[in-house]
Amino acid sequence: MGARILVAEDDHKQAELVRRYLEREGHGVFVVRDGRSALDEARRRSPDLLILDVMMPRVDGLDVCRILRSETDVPIIMLTARSTEDDLLLGLDLGADDYITKPYSPRELVARVRTVLRRSGRFSAEGELPYRIGELQVDTVRHEVRLGERRVEVTPAEFKILECLAASPGRAFSRQYLLEQAFGFEHYVLDRTVDVHVMNLRRKIEPDPAAPTYVQTVYGVGYRMADTVGDDAQSAERMEASDAT
Template sequence: MCAQIVLAEDDAKQAELVRRYLEREHHSVVVVVDGRAAIEEVRRRRPELLVLDVMLPKVDGLDVCRILRRESDVPVLMLTARSTEDDLLLGLDLGADDYMTKPFSPRELMARVRTLLRRTRLADTGTLLTIGTLTVDPVRHEVTRDGEVVDCTPGEFRLLAAMAPHPDRVFTRTQLLEHLHGYDRYITDRTIDAHVLNLRKKLERDPRKPVHLLTVYGIGYKLASGTRAPDAP
């Protein structure tokens, strides 16, 4: 699974360690040391993955993610020393696909990289999924409601893409977390709840009375196959 990867990390030792592990798995790696260079390299090379440190000079990683999400759906794996839940949720809300806190295990990082690349490539061969008035297009990474495009972050899109092939199936928060980000002790149920809250604002005519993305109390969430009145708000 060789891929072109941009690594944005200003700590020389950390960058060299990650670069060696990535190249050991036969990836082509370009290392940049500031946020401005990260933006320029993603625009120039259109890589399959951006591994992004948050604390970067010139433009920090959060702003890099914010800028790139306006113009690209490149998968972003954030690396940061910030480990609070609020930091995690901010990174995900800005469009990061995964989030690892320092210090981290290089082996776990490689597992996360493989997972992100595998999901991206599977999505590129996917078929159109229609659930009631919603359509999820894995090839275009696009969601529509009643024919109108819905602007989703990559995390929000993957949550819908995970549920769309199984309408009316109930997913636990743990199942959704594992599908979206893999297991990480720093990620909590609030991550999924935040995605659901944001999606309801985008998908539902009345987010307080959802008909698409429903809560199943004590278990998790399901994507309803119809537009009937919900059993649970």
């Protein structure tokens, strides 16, 4: 069961795109167009997370954030066209949990939503959703990896690497960072070790390990998880193309 997410965005096309992406993740989404309605709906529905545009009619997003933060600990992700450091710090000082500058990828927003929901602790272990990219699912509750209906056997180190990558699709991680996630700071291991684990993961989850579609190499940096794969990628392209028309 997904989260209940309130989206406060006065741009109709942007709000619809965000709604569709989040619903594809299994969340229940409610959309409002102004700050006054955001306050009313947040109080009425008690959402698990609020996505809040800064520039809105009636009451702006910063005031909505300030008011709600005095009443509730609901996680808040701010959306803004403002890109200065002062604006970002102001939003965080008012109590926002994350801050995304426009224009942004809806897939990036979905990844941020996953991270904020898990970090907030509002979902018990039983309520957490698996990370899903295409047919690949990484279930942190059951400590289980599935490819479609098939369960994939992975080692603890492979699971840690896969969990880190799947939590932030599209983000590049250095080999050193992935090693720290898999083995901790107290162990000394070579960077080459992560390459071996990734090679073994690809053998287990990739349709063609020689041309990986899930775990991608970022040359000179390390690895990243594809943000969409197969049918999901085609669907995302259609959704974004439709929004652009």
